[in-house]
Amino acid sequence: MDFVTVGTEFVNHYYQTFDTNRAGLSNLYTADSMLTWEDEQFKGVESIMEKIGSLSFQKIQHQVFRMDFQPSIGGSILVSSTGQLLMDEDSNGIPFAQSFVLNQANGAWYVHNDIFRLNIMA
Amino acid sequence: MDFVTVGTEFVNHYYQTFDTNRAGLSNLYTADSMLTWEDEQFKGVESIMEKIGSLSFQKIQHQVFRMDFQPSIGGSILVSSTGQLLMDEDSNGIPFAQSFVLNQANGAWYVHNDIFRLNIMA
Numbered sequence: 001m002d003f004v005t006v007g008t009e010f011v012n013h014y015y016q017t018f019d020t021n022r023a024g025l026s027n028l029y030t031a032d033s034m035l036t037w038e039d040e041q042f043k044g045v046e047s048i049m050e051k052i053g054s055l056s057f058q059k060i061q062h063q064v065f066r067m068d069f070q071p072s073i074g075g076s077i078l079v080s081s082t083g084q085l086l087m088d089e090d091s092n093g094i095p096f097a098q099s100f101v102l103n104q105a106n107g108a109w110y111v112h113n114d115i116f117r118l119n120i121m122a
Numbered sequence: 123m124d125f126v127t128v129g130t131e132f133v134n135h136y137y138q139t140f141d142t143n144r145a146g147l148s149n150l151y152t153a154d155s156m157l158t159w160e161d162e163q164f165k166g167v168e169s170i171m172e173k174i175g176s177l178s179f180q181k182i183q184h185q186v187f188r189m190d191f192q193p194s195i196g197g198s199i200l201v202s203s204t205g206q207l208l209m210d211e212d213s214n215g216i217p218f219a220q221s222f223v224l225n226q227a228n229g230a231w232y233v234h235n236d237i238f239r240l241n242i243m244a
Contacts, residue, residue, distance in 0.1 A: 113192045117204050
């Protein structure tokens with residue numbers, strides 16, 4: 001599969017899983033994965049899934065505006081997504097930006113890098 | 123230098139140069155560099171600088187909200203920035219997100235990947 005196909009399938013799967021079955025994201029991370037979530041940093045699937053599981057909203061919907069992909073170092077893929085988050089009963093979306101580097105290990109793609117930011121003034 | 127220092131110096135230099143002397147960005151790209159600018163894609167420093175030089179605003183200011191960094195594949199660095207663009211005489215900023223992978227060649231850092239998106243609904 002080319003990098004656009006891998007990236008597109010990843011982004012669709014990631015946000016669908018995040019919004020419906022957050023625990024299912026654990027398949028995407030390994031011991032080498034890093035997550036920056038706002039001001040916090042996590043390394044490894046256990047630490048990352050503990051953070052993702054602890055997020056306080058009950059209902060969440062990622063509305064993706066754009067997803068972009070480029071081939072990167074060592075056969076990896078840079079993925080950039082922009083969109084807005086709709087949380088719980090709030091109908092006003094908050095813009096977000098997320099960057100991933102996808103890499104292959106043992107023939108399977110995994111998330112090596114993951115940086116998430118709400119795109120709002122500091 | 124650690125990845126946070128490299129990334130921070132890069133982001134500060136990149137936007138300062140973009141806003142004051144766009145042609146000076148050419149030092150940051152090589153023949154291997156890729157740029158996605160909204161829906162267009164460019165490869166190599168000449169093609170990238172032609173695009174950046176052709177952007178139609180006269181005055182531009184990037185106001186960076188956040189910059190984040192992670193070490194990535196093969197000693198590269200993933201850089202994610204969010205902020206808003208202030209263009210010409212318009213005082214309303216437009217949110218943007220930009221992702222870079224910085225890599226080293228011949229002992230110098232260069233931009234291997236660059237994805238720029240205005241963070242607005244499609």
